[in-house]
Amino acid sequence: GRTASYEQVVIDNEMAGYIHRILRGIEVTEDKLALDVIREAAHGGSYLAHEHTLRYFREEQYFTKLSDRTMRDVWNRNGSKDTRERAIEKVRKVLKEHHPAPLSKEIQKELEKEVAAIYKREGVDYIPAEVG
Numbered sequence: 001g002r003t004a005s006y007e008q009v010v011i012d013n014e015m016a017g018y019i020h021r022i023l024r025g026i027e028v029t030e031d032k033l034a035l036d037v038i039r040e041a042a043h044g045g046s047y048l049a050h051e052h053t054l055r056y057f058r059e060e061q062y063f064t065k066l067s068d069r070t071m072r073d074v075w076n077r078n079g080s081k082d083t084r085e086r087a088i089e090k091v092r093k094v095l096k097e098h099h100p101a102p103l104s105k106e107i108q109k110e111l112e113k114e115v116a117a118i119y120k121r122e123g124v125d126y127i128p129a130e131v132g
Contacts, residue, residue: 006095007091011083011084014066014067014087018064026060032056037052037053065090066086066087067083067086068081
């Protein structure tokens with residue numbers, strides 16, 4: 001029979017987000033290097049509180065939706081949920097709240113055709129009935 005782990009899909013999606021961020025790399029420009037900000041901070045300023053840091057901080061970070069980045073005592077007070085438990089909660093929320101619009105028959109047929117072509121190209125002998 002078929003088996004699926006929805007929480008593993010959620011965890012894998014999180015990992016794909018990390019990988020996507022890493023593959024994007026670091027853009028090195030004069031503005032992003034901000035040597036003037038570094039010089040300013042070296043003379044008693046605060047690099048972390050600088051407007052430049054605040055402007056670029058979000059785009060240079062990957063903010064996980066599953067891992068808990070709080071201090072351990074806070075994590076313990078909040079139930080000590082691990083990544084798997086958070087993924088299960090996410091799955092339950094999505095299954096309860098997400099109601100996607102159905103695909104048109106034309107789009108459904110096209111998707112089935114594409115999936116069947118991928119199965120064939122990859123040498124998969126068994127194609128599930130709903131795909132083939």
